[in-house]
Structure formats: C-alpha cells, structure tokens
Amino acid sequence: MSVQVPTLDISRLDSDTERFVHNLGRAYQEYGFCGINGHGIAPSIVDECYRQMSLFFALPEAVKQRYHLPGLGGARGYTGFGVETARDSNHPDLKEFWHVGLELDAPAHYPQLYANSWPSEVPGFKPAMLTLYRALNELGGRVLQALAMYLGLERNYFADKTDYGNSILRPIHYPPLNSTLTESIRSGRHEDINLITLLVGASEPGLQILRPDGSWLPVTTKADTVVVNIGDMLQRLTNHVLPSTTHRVINPAGAAAGRSRYSIPFFLHPNPDFVIRTLPECVSSDNPDRYPLPVTANEYLLERLAEIGLLK
Numbered sequence: 001m002s003v004q005v006p007t008l009d010i011s012r013l014d015s016d017t018e019r020f021v022h023n024l025g026r027a028y029q030e031y032g033f034c035g036i037n038g039h040g041i042a043p044s045i046v047d048e049c050y051r052q053m054s055l056f057f058a059l060p061e062a063v064k065q066r067y068h069l070p071g072l073g074g075a076r077g078y079t080g081f082g083v084e085t086a087r088d089s090n091h092p093d094l095k096e097f098w099h100v101g102l103e104l105d106a107p108a109h110y111p112q113l114y115a116n117s118w119p120s121e122v123p124g125f126k127p128a129m130l131t132l133y134r135a136l137n138e139l140g141g142r143v144l145q146a147l148a149m150y151l152g153l154e155r156n157y158f159a160d161k162t163d164y165g166n167s168i169l170r171p172i173h174y175p176p177l178n179s180t181l182t183e184s185i186r187s188g189r190h191e192d193i194n195l196i197t198l199l200v201g202a203s204e205p206g207l208q209i210l211r212p213d214g215s216w217l218p219v220t221t222k223a224d225t226v227v228v229n230i231g232d233m234l235q236r237l238t239n240h241v242l243p244s245t246t247h248r249v250i251n252p253a254g255a256a257a258g259r260s261r262y263s264i265p266f267f268l269h270p271n272p273d274f275v276i277r278t279l280p281e282c283v284s285s286d287n288p289d290r291y292p293l294p295v296t297a298n299e300y301l302l303e304r305l306a307e308i309g310l311l312k
Ligand SMILES: O=C(O)CCC(=O)C(=O)O
Pocket: 170, 172, 187, 192, 199, 201, 202, 207, 247, 248, 249, 262, 263, 264, 265
C-alpha cells in the first residue's frame, strides 16, 4: 500500500481525548498535514461556496478588477490571475483569488483587521463565505486545542491569542490551462505563513506535499475531509516540533487540463500583536532555540507578503 497522509475524526477530541491528541500530534510530526473528518460542517455549506465563487470568477475581468483594493497587499477583495508568485520562484501562480477577513460588528481593535469588500454582482457570495469562515475558524480552534495539549500547554492556550486573528478565507480559481509551454504551475512550491491552514477542496487532484526524501506525495481526500496543515508561524513558535511542510498544486494532464480547479483554504492567523516567541516546552539540548529573536505576527506577515509579490 502506498503512503498516505492520515485522516482523523475530530469528534474524538472529546470522546477519546488523550489518544486523539497523540494521533494528531504524531501525524503532524510525520507529515505536517492531516485530514480531518467528523467535523460537523454540512456539505451544503461548502457546496454553496463553490456555487457562489464560480459565479464570481465567471464575471468579466474588468468587473472583477473593480474589487482589487490597491495598497492592502491583497488582504481583502480580489487578486487577479498571475500576481502571486511563490518565494524563490520567477513564475507566477496560475490562479486568481478573493480574500475574506474577520467580519466584525464593531470597529476593529486592530487596524490590520480591514473591513471586507463584497461583490454586488453576486449577492449570495457574502453569506456563503461568512458561514464557511465561521465554521472553519471554529474547527481551527478545536485543532489548536488538540495541538496545545500535544505540546504540553493548557487546552485553551491559543483561544485568547486568536480571538481577533487576522485570518483569511481564500476562495481560489485555477482556470483551465491554455498552454503547456508555461513554466508556471497552479501553485508553486511554498509553505503557508500562518499558524494552521484548513483546506476545503483537496478532493480535486493536484495538491502534493514534499517528503524528506525529495519525493512529492499527492494529497487527495474524500469530499467531507478538511485538510489541515501547519504553517510557518506555528513551526517557528514550536521550534520546528510541528513542521510546516512544503506543498504545491501541479498542472493536470489530459482532459483535466481543460477544466477549472476550485479550492478554499482558510489561513488561521493569531491576533496581529501576538508575539511569536519560541515556546520553552519546545526547546531541549537536542533541539536548541532556532529563533532567539521574537517577532510579532503582523511584522512577520508583512515580511512574507512582500516576498510573494502581494505587498509592493
Ligand atoms: O489549492 C490548493 O489545494 C492549495 C492552495 C495552497 O496551498 C495555498 O493557497 O496556500
């Protein structure tokens, strides 16, 4: 049998806590990625997002560009095809996307929590995306509870560090490929910037993770599975105890090349002023502190956005 990223049932967080925490932590130590099912997010919530995003991305380019908000580093609204370029790559990704941030009723505690923009042409887009945002934010909180316990922290360690998280829901459209000559791929090899990413849409082939032996392992899951991976902020906080694994989305061959691919990652971020300082629980003589200098989540984010071409 070929190797596969494990899938775990998160309802075990309450019914079988100790073993679940152990299994999840081991999966992340081995792969940096894990499938999560049993999460209770209704398939209709995800289906509605796919329906609404396909309506939006089908609009004329000039209409979509009205929702590009200059100067925000793509933090909200639309980012066009061929803009984002993975670190260390000269070839832009073959994708366009939209960013939804935390929707607040009152003025933000943090200036970085910009107001959302919504496409008036697609009225169902906002309610669909906000519903999925809330569901994934909540699921991410449960994954962080398990990870906190795995690291020897108290279960709610992350709660007050993520309650105003600068988290982003990113509906992505990878259009049909019209040339086989391009050196670009749908998403160039990269690591995610944030604490954890919850990905809806890995049921469509294309996503691959880099294994320590240099091979690429496909991650394709059942439709009900959310793929959750560790990002660089959590890797840094945990001194690499939880690794942020390099991944990419390759161009399909054959008939699939003529079809769009849609996916929706949710990048769960800490509050902008959270200080990423190596956890003492993750430092030992075998694993000395790799990051003696702390950095705030916001400083770290700005550095990384500049590197991928979103902040000029
Ligand atoms: O589309 C996917 O399956 C993955 C996208 C991704 O890795 C990202 O946007 O960071």
